Amino acid sequence: MSDEKSILVIGGTGNQGGATARALLSRGWDVRALVRNPDKPEARELREQGAVLVQGDMDDETSLRSAMTGVHGVFSVQALAYEPSTLAAEVRQGKAVADAAKSAGVGHFVYSSVGGAERHTGIDHFETKAKIERHIAALGLPATILRPAFFMNNLLHYADAQDERLMALPVRPDKPIQMIAADDIGLFAATAFDDPQSYIGRQIELAGDEITFPEVARIYERVTGVPTRLEVQPIEERMFEWFAEEGYQADLPTLRGLHPALMTFEEFLIRQLRTATA
Numbered sequence: 001m002s003d004e005k006s007i008l009v010i011g012g013t014g015n016q017g018g019a020t021a022r023a024l025l026s027r028g029w030d031v032r033a034l035v036r037n038p039d040k041p042e043a044r045e046l047r048e049q050g051a052v053l054v055q056g057d058m059d060d061e062t063s064l065r066s067a068m069t070g071v072h073g074v075f076s077v078q079a080l081a082y083e084p085s086t087l088a089a090e091v092r093q094g095k096a097v098a099d100a101a102k103s104a105g106v107g108h109f110v111y112s113s114v115g116g117a118e119r120h121t122g123i124d125h126f127e128t129k130a131k132i133e134r135h136i137a138a139l140g141l142p143a144t145i146l147r148p149a150f151f152m153n154n155l156l157h158y159a160d161a162q163d164e165r166l167m168a169l170p171v172r173p174d175k176p177i178q179m180i181a182a183d184d185i186g187l188f189a190a191t192a193f194d195d196p197q198s199y200i201g202r203q204i205e206l207a208g209d210e211i212t213f214p215e216v217a218r219i220y221e222r223v224t225g226v227p228t229r230l231e232v233q234p235i236e237e238r239m240f241e242w243f244a245e246e247g248y249q250a251d252l253p254t255l256r257g258l259h260p261a262l263m264t265f266e267e268f269l270i271r272q273l274r275t276a277t278a
Contacts, residue, residue, distance in 0.1 A: 004107075006030040007073040007193060010049065010058065013042035016077045016112050017152055019186025021088055025050045027190055034058075058093035064100035073108040073193050074101045078132075080125060085127050087221055101137045102232050108196050109143040110189050111136055115178070115205045115248040117264035123239045132201075144192040144199045148185050149178040149207040149248040152268045158228075159273065165228035168217060170235040171213045171243060177205035178248035181268045187259060207250035208262035219266045223273065229278055 005026055008043040011017030012144075021031050031051040035039060037041045038053045047053050056063030058078070076097045101109050113129040119223030121127070136143050158165050171177075188206055192199035211219075213230050221228040235241055256262055263271070 001051075003070050006032065006071045006233055007052070007075060008034060008054070008067055009034045009075045010034050010072045011077040011079070012046050013040055014077070014079070015151070015182035016148075016185050016189075017043065017075065018046065019183045020050060020189040021046055021051050021186070023183075023186040023190035024193065027194060029193065032054065032067060032071060034064075035062040035101060036073075040083045046160070049232070055164075056234050058096055059089075060212045061096060061100065062258040064096060064101060068104040068106060069181075071104070073110065074106050075112070075189050075193075076101075076125055077108045077112040082125060085254065087124055087149060094129075094249070095120075095135045098132070098136045098139055098141060102141055108193060108200060109136065109141045109225060110145060112185060112189070112194050113145055113146050113147045113151045114205070115147045115250060116242070116246070118203065121238075121242050121245070121246075123242055126239075128182055142196070144198045144201075145187060145203040146188055146251075147203060147205040147224065149205065150180070150243075152179045152181045152209075152263070152265055155179075155265070155269075156229050156272060158220060159224075159276070161224075161226050161228070163226070165217075165224070165226050166231055167213065167217055167220075168233055169213055170233040170237065170240045172235070173214050173230065173232055175186050176210045176212050177179065177243055178210045179252050179262045179265060180206050180208045184259070184262050186206075189215070205248060205250040206255065206266075207248060207252055208255070210252060211265060216265060221271060223269050 033051045054067040081087045117130040217228045217230045
């Protein structure tokens, strides 16, 4: 019999898994976190926050089955992949987690995919997630698919600039991009577990803001006081072509209706920089 208040979080030491674990704990859920190394600082922090650490690996079927014994739900996310070997590993691991959940009779499976996965983008690390989505559907799991847009967290790469901040990116300066904070992905995952009747069977594209990269530069300069400029580079990679042509299609007004506190990029940046200096 499953514990109706127990969720296994895959990737608990990462951005999305950590955010999901924290959101669930704050709402009174019992959280198990699958970790390869329980002595990792991020794992110890999770334990201090109240999560139970379960040592295991997505390539170890036995550890997955053991970790899922008795849990009500599973949050699944795999590491970002780019090379052929890691892309293949992502698909293998994503399917293995779903298979273990099916075998364990999990009541609610929440998978974090990517915005546009269903639209045949031709982007390698989007297509891997589409394959995992199709596998979840074929298994008939009671599932919610979250499809996050571009991560605001990726832009923290520029946070430490001192005299001048140069953002050299292959983007269309006039084309807005939708983006989301990892903490808000965790918020939506926890909400899905809180309200399964509303969320099982749904695929939801997630974003909290929609701005151009020149606006990103202006926000960085306004928040940090460091002169910031965008240097537009030629667009050569498929992902940046897709950003320029089509891009994410999250329904921001509806999402904000569900969660009015969804962070804009400026709110996210202020919060992150405040935390870094605390």
